Amino acid sequence: MSGFWRSRMPVNEEAIKEFGSEAVPGHLKRWWFALGGTPAYLFIVQVFTGILLTFYYIPNPEKAYDSVRYITETVPFGWYIRGMHLWGSHLLIVAVILHMMRAFFTGTYRKPRELTWVLGVLLLLLMMGMGFTGYSLVYEQLSYWGATVASNLTESAPGIGPILANFIRGGAEIGENTLTRFYIFHIAAVPTLLVMVLAGHIWMVRTHGVKELHFEDEEESEKGTFPFFPNHFLTELLVGLVLMVLLSTLSVVFPATLADPANPLVTPEHIKPEWYFLFTFRWLKLAGTDMAIATMGLFALLFVGWPWVDKLLRKKNPSSEASVLIGSLVTLGLVGMTMWEIFSG
Secondary structure, three states, X not given: OHHHHHHHOOOOHHHHHHHHOOEEEHHHHOHHHOOOHXXXXXXXXXXXXXXXXXXXXXXXXXXXXXXXXXXXXXXXXXXXXXXXXXXXXXXXXXXXXXXXXXXXXXXXXXXXXXXXXXXXXXXXXXXXXXXXXXXXXXXXXXXXXXXXXXXXXHXXXXXXXXXXXXXXXXXXXXOHHHHHHHHHHHHHHHHHHHHHHHHHHHHHHHHHOOOOOOOOOOOHHHOOXXXXXHHHHHHHHHHHHHHHHHHHHHHHXXXXXXXXXXXXXXXXOOXXXXXXXXXHHHHHHHHOHHHHHHHHHHXXXXXXXXXXXXXXXXXXXXXXXXXXXXXXXXXXXXXXXXXXXXXXX
């Protein structure tokens, strides 16, 4: 039987052994530095649960909300699968943010890994887009009006803004085409882009390797390297098992709920986006629409191009760690605005 499979599915066993014995930097024995595989694991969970949800979801304004209610209240374990998908999306974004913070504050975005950073930023933006479109598909009051506010803000952007907003909505205003567009974005367009960027990101990491880090308190066992399999593989497996327990616990203790169905004729008193957009919402209130859009666009460009900004800073002062100070201030600012918006009512 083994000869049957070997002749029809030839596998390069030496390549597999070489991959398994790849040297991994010793600092990855600290699990909090091994967050690169966490988003990949959570993305697989999202794909699996998302496929199950598509069997019952109906992307039609008249039936979308009822189909989500049917999943939640009638389909066996539908509430659990929806909860896993919901909490998985939140943890996925958290994992990517933490991974990028680790990369930023340890300077692993520097030469020759600049493009690895750029692809990582694109991954974060695409995942936030996935979260936004998925949130809108529920077709609740807040998700409907959140999509309305987002499309209006897009339309306010200079130049391509009106064209882009019209494309996203499928017309001049939120309507029947909008939900279909969001559905296509969520299950096809954005995931395709995400897989392509993820493949590029992994390829860049494999090409340049993981930057080796050293710490004053590192143990003797953390110096040098260790094999990917089974050492690092078991660490990633343990993280995956912990995440599975965490996702299940969150889905049971804090299950996905349903608010009032979308009503285009009634504007909710308080409209708030998902937590990862709250800082933009607060900044809009503080700076005004035009200034907020301009500054957020500039912030996005600086975020993507930070490896080159850091290069200019270090060119003037090679020992400068201005990036750490700037990163700390920006992090405090974003967290502060997010918390401000959460507790502002």
